[in-house]
Amino acid sequence: MCCIQETHLTCRNTHRLKIKGWRNIYQANGKQKKKEGVAILVSDKTDFKPTKINKDKEGHYIIIKGSMQQEELTILNIYAPNTRAPRFIKKVTRDLQKKLRLPHNNSGRT
Secondary structure, eight states, X not given: OEEEEXXXXXGGGGGGGOBTTBOEEEEEOOXXXXXXXXXXXEOTTSOOEEEEEEEOTTSSEEXXXXXXXXXXXXXXXXXXXXXXXXXXXXHHHHHHHHHHTOOOOTTSOO
């Protein structure tokens, strides 16, 4: 598996991620081509079977739940902007805890 950040793609030019042997491509793109965008490429040699995909409409993260070799697996790819990073990370981790149904850490750390 390969996680890529700052793909700078729109939905119309996502074909640029296609690579021989990496047919399964999951991505989240933002509205602006100049920044954002994340992708997860899965090798054809794996038996990964996705069951749920969550994408950020801004292109900051993508989550894929699935199974591989009969084991449950969650793949998360996040791109955090350089500005306001602590605030962004706090917001994203709260959102992800809800989506992934993770217990909240009461210490304030995530």
